[in-house]
Amino acid sequence: METRRDVFQAIADPTRRKIINMLATTPQNLNAIAENFDVTRQAVSLHIKILTECGLIVIRQEGRERYCSIQPRKLAEVADWIEPFRKMWDTRLDRLGAVLRTMNKKSKSSKKK
């Protein structure tokens, strides 16, 4: 199976999601990111590599340090994709609530009779 490299691959892994969260506010260097995880530095590096290949983060060399920063537009692709489905289910489940309410009313009024 061909490995896919897109935003969905990027967010599929919990460690990668954590890394994305960490980078959401400020760019950080590789060491600082690795310190936050119990896994080896190599493992973190691999996740960073995948995130880079997926286009979700970019690495910038500054002297000895390598800084990772997020590409928010890429991340927005996921949100964009999910959004119509989220709205669909929100709407439908709201309607379900309305139906359940009428069911409750019906059962209550039938008890009174």
Next chain:
Amino acid sequence: MTEIQPFIVERFYKAPARNVWRAITEIAFIREWYFNIPAFRPEPGFEFSFESKDCNEAKIHHCKVIEVVKGKKLSYSWKYEGYAGNSVVTFEIFEEGKNQTRLRLTHAGLETFPPDLLERKNIKEGWNWLIDTSLRNLLEQTPGKFIEHN
């Protein structure tokens, strides 16, 4: 193997679990809140199709019941005619109290659909219509706060 996180939404309803199950499995109720489905039976292998504009312009949806745990769980496949990809919709019912039920909806496999399934312009128009008209009407005709968001 990597696994894509499925889309999950949960709701609390002030209703007995039994009613929630009936609302998602009995055709008369299904048509009230869900889609205009010709028939439904909560039995594995049962197939149904319907047309909906919920995601983009009108599309034919094809579904097939996969799993049924009476009163607790219902899942079926969900795909679009003319498009690649297949997803699975699962309803899970949790009785939290006599008149308190949690419903978890999982829609897994959205990433298998091609990007052209959802054209942005149409989504926006479709949703504006749905939210501005049908949902508003429904909510305004039903007074009181009855849905507790998690």
